[in-house]
Structures are given as C-alpha cells and as structure tokens.
Amino acid sequence: xxxxxxxxxxxxxxxxxxxxxxxxxxxxxxxxxxxxxxxxxxxxxxxxxxxxxxxxxxxxxxxxxxxxxxxxxxxxxxxxxxxxxxxxxxxxxxxxxxxxxxxxxxxxxxxxxxxxxxxxxxxxxxxxxxxxxxxxxxxxxxxxxxxxxxxxxxxxxxxxxxxxxxxxxxxxxxxxxxxxxxxxxxxxxxxxxxxxxxxxxxxxxxxxxxxxxxxxxxxxxxxxxxxxxxxxxxxxxxxxxxxxxxxxxxxxxxxxxxxxxxxxxxxxxxxxxxxxxxxxxxxxxxxxxxxxxxxxxxxxxxxxxxxxxxxxxxxxxxxxxxxxxxxxxxxxxxxxxxxxxxxxxxxxxxxxxxxxxxxxxxxxxxxxxxxxxxxxxxxxxxxxxxxxxxxxxxxxxxxxxxxxxxxxxxxxxxxxxxxxxxxxxxxxxxxxxxxxxxxxxxxxxxxxxxxxxxxxxxxxxxxxx
Amino acid sequence: xxxxxxxxxxxxxxxxxxxxxxxxxxxxxxxxxxxxxxxxxxxxxxxxxxxxxxxxxxxxxxxxxxxxxxxxxxxxxxxxxxxxxxxxxxxxxxxxxxxxxxxxxxxxxxxxxxxxxxxxxxxxxxxxxxxxxxxxxxxxxxxxxxxxxxxxxxxxxxxxxxxxxxxxxxxxxxxxxxxxxxxxxxxxxxxxxxxxxxxxxxxxxxxxxxxxxxxxxxxxxxxxxxxxxxxxxxxxxxxxxxxxxxxxxxxxxxxxxxxxxxxxxxxxxxxxxxxxxxxxxxxxxxxxxxxxxxxxxxxxxxxxxxxxxxxxxxxxxxxxxxxxxxxxxxxxxxxxxxxxxxxxxxxxxxxxxxxxxxxxxxxxxxxxxxxxxxxxxxxxxxxxxxxxxxxxxxxxxxxxxx
Numbered sequence: 001x002x003x004x005x006x007x008x009x010x011x012x013x014x015x016x017x018x019x020x021x022x023x024x025x026x027x028x029x030x031x032x033x034x035x036x037x038x039x040x041x042x043x044x045x046x047x048x049x050x051x052x053x054x055x056x057x058x059x060x061x062x063x064x065x066x067x068x069x070x071x072x073x074x075x076x077x078x079x080x081x082x083x084x085x086x087x088x089x090x091x092x093x094x095x096x097x098x099x100x101x102x103x104x105x106x107x108x109x110x111x112x113x114x115x116x117x118x119x120x121x122x123x124x125x126x127x128x129x130x131x132x133x134x135x136x137x138x139x140x141x142x143x144x145x146x147x148x149x150x151x152x153x154x155x156x157x158x159x160x161x162x163x164x165x166x167x168x169x170x171x172x173x174x175x176x177x178x179x180x181x182x183x184x185x186x187x188x189x190x191x192x193x194x195x196x197x198x199x200x201x202x203x204x205x206x207x208x209x210x211x212x213x214x215x216x217x218x219x220x221x222x223x224x225x226x227x228x229x230x231x232x233x234x235x236x237x238x239x240x241x242x243x244x245x246x247x248x249x250x251x252x253x254x255x256x257x258x259x260x261x262x263x264x265x266x267x268x269x270x271x272x273x274x275x276x277x278x279x280x281x282x283x284x285x286x287x288x289x290x291x292x293x294x295x296x297x298x299x300x301x302x303x304x305x306x307x308x309x310x311x312x313x314x315x316x317x318x319x320x321x322x323x324x325x326x327x328x329x330x331x332x333x334x335x336x337x338x339x340x341x342x343x344x345x346x347x348x349x350x351x352x353x354x355x356x357x358x359x360x361x362x363x364x365x366x367x368x369x370x371x372x373x374x375x376x377x378x379x380x381x382x383x384x385x386x387x388x389x390x391x392x393x394x395x396x397x398x399x400x401x402x403x404x405x406x407x408x409x410x411x412x413x414x415x416x417x418x419x420x421x422x423x424x425x426x427x428x429x430x431x432x433x434x435x436x437x438x439x440x441x442x443x444x445x446x447x448x449x450x451x452x453x454x455x456x457x458x459x460x461x462x463x464x465x
Numbered sequence: 466x467x468x469x470x471x472x473x474x475x476x477x478x479x480x481x482x483x484x485x486x487x488x489x490x491x492x493x494x495x496x497x498x499x500x501x502x503x504x505x506x507x508x509x510x511x512x513x514x515x516x517x518x519x520x521x522x523x524x525x526x527x528x529x530x531x532x533x534x535x536x537x538x539x540x541x542x543x544x545x546x547x548x549x550x551x552x553x554x555x556x557x558x559x560x561x562x563x564x565x566x567x568x569x570x571x572x573x574x575x576x577x578x579x580x581x582x583x584x585x586x587x588x589x590x591x592x593x594x595x596x597x598x599x600x601x602x603x604x605x606x607x608x609x610x611x612x613x614x615x616x617x618x619x620x621x622x623x624x625x626x627x628x629x630x631x632x633x634x635x636x637x638x639x640x641x642x643x644x645x646x647x648x649x650x651x652x653x654x655x656x657x658x659x660x661x662x663x664x665x666x667x668x669x670x671x672x673x674x675x676x677x678x679x680x681x682x683x684x685x686x687x688x689x690x691x692x693x694x695x696x697x698x699x700x701x702x703x704x705x706x707x708x709x710x711x712x713x714x715x716x717x718x719x720x721x722x723x724x725x726x727x728x729x730x731x732x733x734x735x736x737x738x739x740x741x742x743x744x745x746x747x748x749x750x751x752x753x754x755x756x757x758x759x760x761x762x763x764x765x766x767x768x769x770x771x772x773x774x775x776x777x778x779x780x781x782x783x784x785x786x787x788x789x790x791x792x793x794x795x796x797x798x799x800x801x802x803x804x805x806x807x808x809x810x811x812x813x814x815x816x817x818x819x820x821x822x823x824x825x826x827x828x829x830x831x832x833x834x835x836x837x838x839x840x841x842x843x844x845x846x847x848x849x850x851x852x853x854x855x856x857x858x859x860x861x862x863x864x865x866x867x
Contacts, residue, residue: 082637140854146637147547148853151803155846158800166839316796320644327641370586372657373578397655404648408627411634411642 022335064302066341069325071294077332080267088157091314093296097126101191122191130296138285165311186310194305330417368393519829527825528724533779534817536772542748542812546639550646552799558777562612616777620769675710804849810859
C-alpha cells in the first residue's frame with residue numbers, strides 16, 4: 001500500500017473512531033436517562049403505556065431542543081452571531097406553516113381561513129419563511145456589534161410576537177385571499193406534521209400494503225399492551241429523531257466544510273478573515289439564514305405538533321431554553337448540544353416534575369397553602385409539609401429560578417460547557433503527523449468544535465476554499 | 466459614516482447629504498408625519514383632546530423610561546454589558562417597596578403576612594388601605610424612598626454575587642449571566658407573590674384642564690368640566706367654545722415632578738462632584754482610571770446605587786400611576802428602556818431622558834395612525850432597530866455619563 005493510502009486509512013479510522021465515541025456518548029447518556037426514568041416510573045407504578053409515554057416524551061423533547069440547539073450552535077458556536085430572537089424565528093416558521101395549511105373555508109366561523117395547502121408544502125413554506133425572516137434581519141444587522149445584534153434580534157422577536165397577537169394581523173385579506181394569525185387566541189394548526197403519522201396508522205394513506213403494514217405494527221404493539229395513541233406518538237418521535245439525525249449530519253458537514261471553517265475563522269477574528277479575502281458579511285448572512293430555517297423546522301416539528309399555537313408561546317423564555325441547551329453542551333460542539341438538550345430536558349425541564357410525582361406518591365402531601373407566609377407559619381408548628389406543598393404548587397416558577405442559577409453557575413465555573421473548545425484538526429485530513437504517533441493521550445479529533453489553539457490552522461485552511 | 470466626501474468642509478450641504486442621507490430620510494418622514502398630524506387636527510379628524518392625551522401620556526411614560534434608563538445606560542457604559550436583568554430588578558424592587566408601604570400603612574390593622582405579600586391568598590385589597598397621593602402622602606413619599614433604597618441594595622447584592630466575579634469575562638457572557646439573573650428575580654417574585662396581577666393603589670385624585678365657553682378652566686373631572694363646574698377659572702377667555710380638555714391625575718403629576726427633580730439632582734451630582742468625573746473616566750478607559758488612582762470598585766458600587774435607586778423609583782411611580790402591577794411589568798418595560806437608551810446614546814444621561822420622551826411619545830402618538838394599540842410597542846422597537854442600524858452612537862453621540 002502506498003504511503004498516501006496509509007495516511008488516508010489511518011485518518012479514516014480515526015474519524016470513524018471519533019464519530020463512534022461521540023455517538024456512543026449520546027447513546028450512553030440517553031440510555032442512562034432512560035434507566036433513571038424507568039426506575040422512577042416503576043416506583044410510581046406506571047404501566048407499560050405510562051413508561052413508554054414518559055420515555056417517548058423525554059426523547060421527543062430532547063430531539064426538538066437538540067435541533068433548535070444545533071441551529072443556535074451554527075449561529076453562536078460556529079459564527080459567533082449572538083441571536084436572542086430565537087422565539088421570533090420559531091414563531092414565524094410555525095405561523096407561516098399554520099397560515100399556509102389552514103383551510104380556505106373553515107367549518108367553524110371562529111377559525112381563521114388560510115391558503116389550504118397540503119401539509120408538506122406548508123412545512124416547506126414555514127421553513128422558508130423563517131429563513132426569509134433571518135435574511136431580512138441578516139442583511140442590515142450583521143454589520144452591528146455583537147451586543148447590538150442581541151438587542152436587535154430581541155426586539156425583532158417581540159415585534160413578531162406582538163404583531164402576531166394583534167387583531168390587524170389576526171385576519172387580513174391580500175389579493176382576495178383571507179388569512180391571518182388568529183390574534184391573541186392563536187391559530188389552529190391544520191398542518192400539524194404529526195398528522196401524517198396519524199394518517200399512516202388510521203388509513204395507511206389509502207394504499208393497501210401501507211395500511212397492512214400499519215395494522216401489523218399496531219397489532220404487535222397491542223400484543224404487549226400499548227395503545228394506538230402511544231404508538232402514534234412513538235412513531236412521530238422516531239420520525240423527529242430521524243430528522244434530528246439529518247440536521248446533525250448537515251450541521252456537522254457544514255462545520256467541517258471550507259464554508260464552516262471560514263465561519264469559525266470569523267468567530268475567532270473577523271477582520272483577519274476579511275483581510276484574507278473572505279466576504280465575511282455574505283458568509284455570516286448564509287450562516288444566519290440556514291440557522292433560522294433550521295429553527296423554523298424545529299419549531300414546526302415541536303410547537304406545530306400541538307394542534308394550536310398562541311403568541312404567548314414565543315416569549316423570551318423559549319429563547320433562553322435553547323440558549324441553556326447550547327451553553328450546557330458547550331458552544332461550538334454539536335455533540336455537546338445534543339447532550340445539553342438531553343440533560344436540559346431530563347434534569348431541568350421534566351426532572352423536577354417527576355421528582356414531585358415521586359414525593360407525592362410516597363408521602364401524603366396536604367393541599368398547598370394559599371401563601372408563602374402561611375406555609376412558613378406552619379413550620380413554627382413543626383409541620384414542614386405545607387411548605388413542601390407550596391413549593392410543589394409553585395414548582396414551575398422555581399424551575400425558572402433553577403434555570404437562572406444554572407446559567408450563572410455555568411458561566412462562572414465552566415463557560416466552555418460540557419464539550420466546548422475541544423481540540424480539533426483544522427483540516428479534514430490530519431497532515432501534521434500520523435495518528436500512530438499521537439502519544440499525548442488526547443481523545444480523538446472530534447469534529448464540530450472551535451478552538452482558539454487551532455485557529456491558525458483554520459485560517460490557513462479557510463483561505464484555500 | 467462613510468468617509469466619502471469627508472474632504473468637504475463639514476458645513477457644506479453636499480457633505481451633509483452624503484454622510485447623513487439616512488438621517489435626512491428619517492427626518493423627512495418625521496416631518497411628513499408632523500404635517501399630517503397638524504392637518505388632521507385642523508380638519509377635526511383627530512380631536513384635540515385625543516392629541517393632548519397622547520402627548521401627556523407619552524411624556525409620562527417617557528420620563529419614567531428615561532429615569533429607569535439612567536441606570537441601564539450607566540452600567541452599559543461603565544461595566545460594558547447590556548444588563549437584561551434591569552427590568553426585573555425594577556419589578557423586584559417595586560414589589561419589595563410596595564410591601565414596605567403596605568406594612569407602614571396597615572401595620573396593626575391587618576394581618577402581617579397579608580401586608581407583606583400585598584394580599585396574596587387573602588382578602589386584603591388596595592381599597593382597604595386606600596393609598597393615593599392625597600389620602601396618604603407620607604406613605605407615598607416613604608414608598609419612593611424605600612423602593613429606591615431597596616432596589617439600590619438589591620442591585621448591589623446582585624453585583625456582589627454575580628457580576629463582580631465576572632468583571633474579566635467577555636461582555637456577551639455577562640449578558641447571558643444577566644439573563645439568568647433576570648429569570649431568578651422574575652420567578653422569585655412569582656414564587657412569593659403569585660403570578661396574578663396585584664392591585665396596590667386606589668384611583669388617584671383627578672383634574673380636568675380645558676376650555677369652557679372659551680375660558681380656560683380646571684375642574685375636578687371631565688364631566689364637571691363639560692357641565693361648567695370648575696374649580697379654578699382663569700380670567701382670560703380665548704377662542705371659540707370647545708370641549709377639548711386634558712385629564713390629569715395627582716399621581717401623574719407626582720411622577721413628572723419627582724422625575725424632573727431627580728434628573729436635576731443627577732445632573733448636579735455628575736457635573737459637580739468628583740464621583741461624576743470618576744465615572745466618566747472609567748467609562749472611557751477603566752485601566753487608565755485605575756492607574757490614575759480612581760477606586761474603580763467603589764465607583765462601580767456608586768453606579769449600581771445611583772442606577773438602582775433611579776430604576777426603583779421609576780418602577781414605584783409607574784405602578785402608583787397605573788394602580789396595579791404584575792411580575793412581568795419590568796420585563797415588558799425593559800425593551801422600551803433599551804430603545805430609549807440606544808436612541809439617546811449609550812452612556813449619556815441626557816440622552817436617556819430625551820430618548821425616553823421620544824420613545825414614550827412614539828408609543829402614544831403612533832396610535833394616531835395605527836389601527837390598534839397592540840402595535841404601538843412594535844413601532845417603538847422598529848425605531849430602536851433603525852437607530853441601531855443607522856446611528857448606533859445615538860442622538861447624543863454616546864457622550865458618557867453627562
């Protein structure tokens with residue numbers, strides 16, 4: 001074998017190895033979370049349906065958070081674009097999908113008419129609309145300083161939310177076609193993507209072999225006692241996880257392409273990148289638009305599958321959730337983002353509620369007192385239960401407090417997150433030394449992270465795009 | 466500004482057009498709107514009463530935004546990060562301040578826990594305490610001072626716990642940390658006070674200023690003005706008979722007077738004292754300021770104290786004027802405060818005030834053209850974004866702290 005062939009072989013082995021380690025990390029984390037939740041489920045006395053439902057919920061939320069996180073990672077982790085308007089772009093995607101798929105002549109008088117397009121077209125329109133919103137912001141705003149971009153995107157998301165909740169956009173007519181956002185009461189999502197899965201099980205799309213297949217799947221699940229609705233949710237989750245895999249590979253490949261390396265160079269030093277002949281504005285705009293499209297996709301798969309969406313969903317809280325996912329995982333690392341999503345969903349989002357359910361099932365918790373003073377007052381009588389009941393009653397608020405504390409602690413103690421700033425080769429082919437000589441015990445070259453140390457190599461690489 | 470044409474003398478019209486064309490377009494649109502406004506008043510499409518009310522409300526909200534913006538502007542220029550928790554510090558301060566007012570007024574008459582939590586989970590209502598400027602002037606004055614002090618203390622505490630250890634961290638990461646602080650403050654308020662809206666003050670004393678048979682009069686209410694039952698009649702009569710009037714409340718007047726007094730005080734503080742000079746020095750170059758012997762940490766503490774108390778007082782007065790508050794009111798004001806600060810120029814106190822009034826007037830006067838009130842805030846945000854794109858240094862060129 002030629003020498004070049006050797007190098008290629010070793011690099012391929014290493015790349016495969018690093019992919020393997022990243023994948024096993026994600027799978028291992030998810031399995032650990034599953035085991036934990038199964039144990040909790042057993043202690044709560046869940047039946048099979050309950051167990052499967054809990055795991056499906058965790059998986060689904062992890063997948064959609066990870067997808068949105070990957071989009072933000074493209075913005076912030078790769079390109080250094082400080083996007084705080086995530087909720088706004090998500091709203092644009094979901095609402096565009098909803099308006100495109102709503103029937104032209106709704107059955108009820110309260111429902112807002114739409115364009116009556118089929119679901120797949122509606123989803124595509126939603127993604128394009130979110131990308132277009134990104135483009136509109138990107139053209140002027142990417143010239144700005146990072147903190148100004150933050151304020152612009154934050155302002156934009158509020159503009160979107162408030163406009164969508166207005167009566168003016170609630171129902172309007174353009175060129176003889178009436179459509180609208182439904183104002184404050186929101187919009188019925190006829191284009192709910194999970195409907196495709198439901199149709200598969202209910203009618204098999206009217207195709208014989210498909211309906212046989214769906215019937216067989218339902219029967220086999222029914223034989224272990226799992227209901228049809230759980231199977232439908234589970235199947236939809238599987239589809240979403242599949243799409244997440246696609247998005248992961250897309251972002252990963254983008255990051256390793258010459259385009260992605262230029263983005264990382266922009267994050268490290270925009271002026272230098274510019275002086276090397278890169279059109280940094282165009283690169284940033286492309287990154288921003290792609291990320292916004294992915295945000296639209298994630299939002300459609302997630303909020304779009306709820307059947308109804310209201311403007312209140314798209315408050316700053318939603319944006320902060322996605323930021324927490326990326327910051328936990330570590331900006332610049334796609335694997336980290338997926339892990340961050342898994343940890344965020346299982347520990348910060350669903351965890352406290354599960355914990356409450358365990359305690360509620362184990363102890364006899366009284367009715368929550370009406371105020372904290374009452375709850376504290378009963379401590380004086382030696383009874384801690386009312387305080388616990390009050391805390392459980394206000395658990396949602398405390399979860400946000402916890403989120404704030406976690407955010408601050410990460411930035412103080414570990415600003416790089418779980419997997420941010422890992423070393424990685426600038427080139428897809430490691431030309432510095434053969435893999436066998438790597439005696440430093442460093443982990444393989446995981447892809448998709450940015451590292452100042454590797455910056456010089458990246459910039460050199462970025463020039464020969 | 467693009468450098469093309471910079472060789473021309475600055476006063477040259479060609480220079481102005483080349484370098485400020487976006488500002489000129491903006492000014493042109495503004496002029497067109499003004500002409501349209503005056504025209505619709507002349508034709509009667511826009512009743513004078515409505516216009517006067519818009520302007521009055523705009524000035525009130527604008528002054529409050531400006532006062533709250535002072536703190537945001539100061540921390541932005543001196544510590545170098547956009548503090549997202551500013552609005553929620555205002556909320557938390559206002560809740561704490563109103564609790565202390567409730568305790569002062571109702572101690573002994575009502576249950577302690579009810580007073581502390583502003584009536585959460587009980588049957589204590591604002592009408593039981595009857596707090597308004599004329600009925601309980603000392604309680605209101607105490608509330609202003611207490612809310613200012615509590616918010617300043619809260620700001621210092623947050624700085625000690627969160628922002629001080631992050632002095633050397635990049636400004637964007639501190640911004641993210643301030644989002645964390647915002648969440649903690651906002652949802653601790655929810656945890657203790659519940660998410661429902663709390664009513665804290667009773668309807669304030671009103672007066673209607675207007676013309677009756679051409680005579681300018683002040684009456685106790687709009688109805689009395691229309692009926693001719695005036696409190697005060699001016700000796701001169703002008704113009705024809707009109708129903709135009711402006712209704713003002715004692716709380717609105719208190720807000721305007723307090724804000725103006727505080728701003729004059731701030732002006733003196735920053736212009737006449739060594740502290741003001743130190744702040745300007747720090748905003749320009751912190752390293753150099755420290756090298757010149759300026760105790761930077763002490764100046765930062767004073768920044769939080771001044772900014773926090775102004776913000777707290779602004780929040781208290783806004784709540785007094787509205788009569789109610791919810792855990793989101795500070796957050797909902799925050800972007801408007803940002804808009805005011807950015808419009809005026811980050812770091813400039815006068816900029817914050819002028820920016821506040823412009824943004825305040827925008828949110829009310831835009832209703833002349835807008836189909837509904839929901840769209841008023843988006844218009845203010847659009848202006849903020851346009852200013853950031855066209856003139857990021859703001860109206861006052863970001864002259865730091867005075």
